């Protein structure tokens with residue numbers, strides 16, 4: 001480690017270029033340590049620290065190299081940008097990962113890279129790192145890598161046999177946006193590897209069912225990232241795209257990143273501030289898709305293409321669908337409970353448990369974490385509203401807005417509740433088959449800056 | 454007010470619970486002798502810890518309520534909440550009446566308090582699995598300090614014994630002057646004082662500086678949100694975090 005300053009300089013540049021990829025989570029894998037090895041993964045993921053912008057840091061997130069042959073407008077590493085260029089060697093990355101891991105700084109490695117020489121060459125470099133970690137260091141911690149669009153399927157397959165998660169970033173929600181801002185990337189070059197990874201995952205889980213020791217392939221699945229606000233797309237388009245990705249490619253996570261102006265390309269908006277509130281609303285809606293059983297078309301449609309900035313997407317939906325309320329807390333099934341503003345995943349799970357032994361009233365459900373300020377307009381307990389109230393849309397809207405601070409980045413109290421250790425989550429999920437829809441992990445909360453809805 | 458006093462051990466609490474039943478008394482509180490402030494309106498009974506009695510209670514929880522209930526009680530004890538003894542007693546009374554379904558009574562105050570104490574403790578354990586920071590000291594040992602709200606070293610040890618199984622490590626709770634010590638085979642918890650911690654190795658400086666650099670680089674200035682950061686990473690943990698030194 002003689003070239004200490006050199007290593008430091010590389011780290012500065014290559015961590016800086018990687019930081020706009022927001023998908024820093026370590027969840028979904030349960031790789032166990034083996035004798036003589038180092039490391040393990042926790043299905044719920046672990047945040048090791050939080051950066052100054054409040055994001056969870058759990059992985060050593062760096063680029064292999066920033067010497068790119070492409071010229072994507074939104075990216076700092078584009079070939080036409082004047083920037084110091086540098087690259088790590090595979091050994092340097094493996095050494096950093098292991099030594100950070102031994103000190104419990106991180107859960108593992110998130111390795112990405114600019115396209116060096118060619119997509120295949122870049123993929124080969126990445127494979128050298130993961131092989132060194134898994135085979136020489138016998139590292140069983142979390143590894144997330146980028147599949148480089150355009151790389152050979154055989155290389156992607158090889159890489160996938162070593163890592164926990166692979167991702168291909170879409171970045172721009174529509175092909176129009178792609179054509180304008182990333183002319184060298186074709187939609188097919190992104191969706192191709194995505195489809196390939198997803199079919200490999202399916203094949204592997206089929207094999208797993210038949211042969212217990214069949215090899216792993218990205219056990220924590222794949223994820224992707226969309227940039228919000230670099231193109232003209234509406235929230236509707238973005239949400240529909242995410243819904244499709246969850247369904248068609250079995251995507252584990254779609255991450256959204258408010259566009260941060262890092263480039264002065266003429267085709268890009270010269271926004272001063274990243275659209276954080278918009279990003280927040282889309283994250284909330286994404287939660288509604290993943291954990292609450294909503295469909296994109298329920299939340300937005302052609303006459304309503306963007307989210308209300310004042311109301312969260314669930315309140316907004318409920319106000320447009322007042323005829324579906326009130327619902328009776330003691331009878332409604334789990335998913336119906338989840339549709340009530342002010343009842344989140346935790347409180348709905350608790351209601352379902354608690355009412356097995358007694359009928360609940362308002363004081364009870366308040367203890368279970370229901371936010372009555374919002375929920376009271378939409379529910380009855382034992383057939384009664386909390387008090388005589390006017391259930392018209394305007395009245396409710398005014399009352400809900402008056403009671404909320406803007407914007408509620410993380411609701412106090414919720415983060416704590418959501419950090420149930422994995423065993424408890426498993427227990428809750430075993431309770432009722434419908435809960436298999438999965439509950440958000442602590443990392444979900446921390447990574448998405450979204451509280452219970 | 455009738456108050457039972459126990460010696461501060463888990464067995465002490467269970468013995469007190471046993472005594473309440475066998476003496477047919479209903480104590481208003483079961484408090485630890487540590488940090489006890491007596492007042493003249495209460496009458497105090499000091500309970501001598503007796504392992505034969507505490508074992509009977511222990512087995513009865515396991516058999517007649519549930520394994521979860523046993524875990525809940527033990528974790529409540531580890532929380533060091535002054536009310537833990539009283540809470541465990543009330544929770545067990547309910548538990549013996551309701552059996553394993555006791556934990557479904559979430560809107561009952563006793564069950565609710567039991568669950569929140571447990572949740573706080575489990576949350577802290579979960580956080581610390583991420584927040585513990587080791588530094589390598591001479592002799593190749595990885596040493597870390599913590600000062601958690603709950604007494605959790607013994608709950609952290611299994612996680613690190615699996616994960617970092619090939620390196621000796623120490624997790625030192627400086628608040629309680631105890632530590633989990635691991636020698637690459639087994640771990641134990643013992644009393645521990647900070648006097649004889651060896652110096653850090655040369656490598657150590659290199660990696661901690663690199664880590665600090667990485668941490669600094671990651672924040673996106675236009676998204677700066679110190680309030681959120683403090684909410685997720687409360688100040689009281691900062692002293693032990695390499696990136697905050």
Ligand code: SF4
Pocket residue numbers: 068069070071072075076077078079113114115
């Ligand atoms: S290929 Fe990747 S690194 Fe290269 S310019 Fe495009 S986004 Fe940036």
